[in-house]
Amino acid sequence: MDYVKIGRFIASMRRERGMTQRDFADLMGISDKTVSKWECGNGMPEVSLMPLLCDALGINLNELFSGERLDDASYKKKAEENMIRLLKEDTLLKSNIVGGDVLGQARNVPLTTSTVHTVNNAFWSTIGSEALGVTALPSWGGYMTEEKLHLLGDMTGKRALEIGCGNGRSLKYVHDRGASEVWGIDLSPEQIQRTRVFLSSQGVQAHLLCAPMEEDCGIPTDYFDVVYSVFGIGWTTDLDATFQRIHTYLKPGGRLLFNWSHPIHKCTQLTEGRLVFCNRYFDEGWYAAQIGGGEIMLSNRMMSTYINALAASGFRIERLIEEGDHEALCSDQSDFAQKARIAPVGFVLQARKEGGARRA
Ligand SMILES: C[S@@+](CC[C@H](N)C(=O)[O-])C[C@H]1O[C@@H](n2cnc3c(N)ncnc32)[C@H](O)[C@@H]1O
The missing domain is CATH 1.10.260.40 (lambda repressor-like DNA-binding domains)
Incomplete structure (x- = not known):
């Protein structure tokens, strides 16, 4: 629109x-x-x-x-155009983060961290969640939910940090699961302000920091039981530095849990019931894409890039989930669900900082 x-x-x-x-x-x-x-x-x-x-x-x-x-003459034609457009946008909303169909129109850009931060900050400070749909727990995106996966486990008395905390909905969820402390970091001052207002209206105390996840912003080290991110990590301009920082924030034995759009989803398109590659899987270049009237800058990382960066930062990879909930997928007749029945549209990864007792 x-x-x-x-x-x-x-x-x-x-x-x-x-x-x-x-x-x-x-x-x-x-x-x-x-x-x-x-x-x-x-x-x-x-x-x-x-x-x-x-x-x-x-x-x-x-x-x-x-x-x-x-006028009467143009009414019917416009109604049909609008219907098609709305149906297409509905599919996009359900995908949370852009898939290959949108990336067809994206333009390549050089990676300049300050430009990426400025563009993404402007997006998240204005239309963000309205354009991209649900990006908060209990949803892990891609037909995966915390209620079915139980990845967080018992949060009673645990200290949790969210990377890219957005408007604070996941922080509230983690608080309600018994966490003793909830911390959030986000690039956008508006998102931090929205989170502050939302959490205080819910009686939740949180430590909120406005900073890019790539940089040192005074988060304590060896402190957290769980660091998590829901559609947050992929926005980083420096995946290695981000994982290295998260590794320092965690206590030995602490866990990192994060999701993102699956790299296969980003480079394929559903065409007449089949998945067709519209971009190279191996292309990790940065691009700018238009979403809901705003612009975002991202790069498509390969699955091996996430896994190798985690390993290089000292994490042990414990679990990778790529398949959505069967029941939810079968009850949805949208194109997005059809795509998700063929190949992964999202993933969730769990990794642990070596050194502590192995527990859930
Ligand atoms: C999809 S939203 C996360 C929503 C969140 N999971 C929730 O529960 O509301 C992604 C967030 O990442 C933030 N972000 C983007 N780039 C970032 C960066 N480099 N460092 C920190 N946060 C960033 C955006 O401002 C946005 O609020």
Whole structure:
């Protein structure tokens, strides 16, 4: 969807009705910041608000998704285009992180850490989770859930650190599982602020640090029982340095748990029921891709890259999960589920810092 065009359309319809952003926000029962966000093209109204929004602006849903007034002649054609677009975007939302179908339009970029951080920070500070869907525990993505996998195990009295803690939903989950301390680090000041507000509204105390995971930011060493990351690790510009740092944060015997999109998912596309390679599996170059009206910068790492980097940092690899939950996969008829029935779309890896007692 073209968020910028839709945003401009909302603004012009609002002005046509003589409303300020504040008048419109009051009418909708939301904040004027939210209205401004839509009008700047940084997100879409939630589905539940759409009927009220259309009523208030005197437009219909088809016009909202098209970002323009439609006459009778163009109405049907636009409705069909919008339906196809929404179906495609629904598939993307379920994939959490981009797959090969989106990467077809990505452009290669050189790896410049400061540029990658600036671009990704801008994305996560604005549309982030709205564009990429659920990226928090109990989901490990790719039809894998903590409820089925029990990877965290008993967290009672454990100290936990999340890398790329986003808006804090996983920190709350880990806290509710009995962790004695929860820590989070994230690149984006807005995400850290959202987490702070969310966790304090839930009565959860957390140590939150705003910094890139690649850098030293004063996290204690030999301190944590579990370091985990849910769709966080893959954003690093330096995988070796990140694993080396995480290794120092863990107590001997402590565990690292993280997930990411599977490298096979990133370079394949579902075409007429078959998986077709649309990129080279071995290509680990950096690229910029457009998602939901924003831009992200990433690289596709091979599975061997993760495993070799963990081993080189002193981790013992204990478990690699690549297959989604059979029941969940079979009850979903989407293209994404069809893809996930053929090959992995996500993975979860568990590794341990050598030196402690071997326990779950
Ligand atoms: C998919 S979200 C994680 C969501 C999180 N699992 C949750 O429960 O809400 C990825 C997060 O990684 C952060 N991130 C991206 N690059 C980073 C970096 N280099 N260092 C630290 N955090 C980073 C983003 O700001 C974003 O909040």
